[in-house]
Amino acid sequence: MLNRRNVLAAGGLAAGVLGVPKLLAPAEGHEDPAHGGHTPTTFQESKTFSGTKPEIVPWTRPMPVPPVLRPVVSTAKQEVYRLSIERTTAEILPGLQSPVMGYGGQFVGPTIKAKTGRKTLLLVHNKMDEAANVHLHGGHVSPEHDGHPRDLVEPGRTRLYLYPNSQQGATLWYHDHSHGTEAAHVYLGLHGAYVVEDDSERHLNLPSGAYDVPIMLRDIQFDDSGNIVVFDDPAKRTVVLANGVPQPYFEVAARKYRFRIINTATQRVFQLRLTGGQVTRIGSDGGLYAAPVEAEEVVLSSGERADVVIDFSKYPVGSRVTLTDSVAGEVLRFDVVRRASDPSRVPAVLRPLPALPPSTVDREVDLFYVFKPNERPDGVINGKVFEMDRVDFTIKRGTTETWLVKSSDPAGVKHNFHLHLVQFRVLERNGGPPLPNDAGLKDTISVAAGETVKVQATFTGYTGRYVYHCHFLEHSWIGMMAQLEIVP
């Protein structure tokens, strides 16, 4: 099994001597001084293709809606699901079946629909030849079910994850969190949407059913023959996939849709706009906003979600409305193909945010690289590389704390921050008010070099150990992760 020590030993040497591709490039396209990286042997995918990379022809394939996973048992109190972890193939480039990984053998994984107050039992069977696991990103779950980096599902084994769904309606997602291999696993496809539906939000009459669609956005790199490149310069991940397909179209009726946009890229910031129109943001990572917000732009760093409504009744049938990213350009095209009646609405009042209790503890979290000559740098939090057995913060259960999350990265590399177990609120950014994108209940935020973000969280429910980390997974992999322990 890969542990941090042998990853470092192998990676450190390989980086300097063999010129292994760059792993740690910043999001903004300038050169990252952090050369090198180590590709675990298990991810050196065989070069399947030797011809010429097929060209992507935009808008020739529909955006798939990931199938909703069917429970094997369903009662009012709980639902039981089976989910495999498999190596599989996917047609990402036209005509080529690329080797990937997929929950349920699918690229991207099936959507799991949960309901507030009803438990989800997920029986996960690992059919791969290496360990993996499942983390419910944004989930309020006990530590043994959180997919802690040490808790792996070994090859051939099955394990049970219990998700209480005691939280309000929210767009969560599930992905691999196996330490040292999380970046490659998620990049190769181990991610899916997890939607918590909340009966207490039904009266809002937001678009639902076929008009409530998850969109997982991520980037990917191919070589000249069409092979997936796992670790290179992230700036070369120029192909953006929406639910696994590059530049797809999505046929819509001229009515309102709810889209749950999830940034499942391992290391990217999307800056999204809709040609010729605004979107209505109705929620963020942890659930609905208090009130809808009209937005020109939606910014999502890796792991963040945006719950938006787009009203296509504004466009005549036959219109084409494109979702663009500031770097990648056109990502997804909505084709308005028919009229439709629309009983849904976006009320002026959605869901009041929970009150902020007084905070009694202040902490500081600083994410940055430590550079070393001729070696891969370390990712650190407060100067320390992640250690599986070290507790960095001890927190008394029920306490409300204020964390100053910042990055003093010496090379100006952009990072972000994800806290497990709880949703937090952004109080300030750089000493001023939060950005529009910081609004609502958050579990992941962007933190550029030099930025300071003040957040407040209440650590309710469970005792035990959870991690917090940069959600640029190539950064957390090399140590930009730390551990808290909640005590009674």
Ligand SMILES: [Cu+2]
């Ligand atoms: Cu980072």
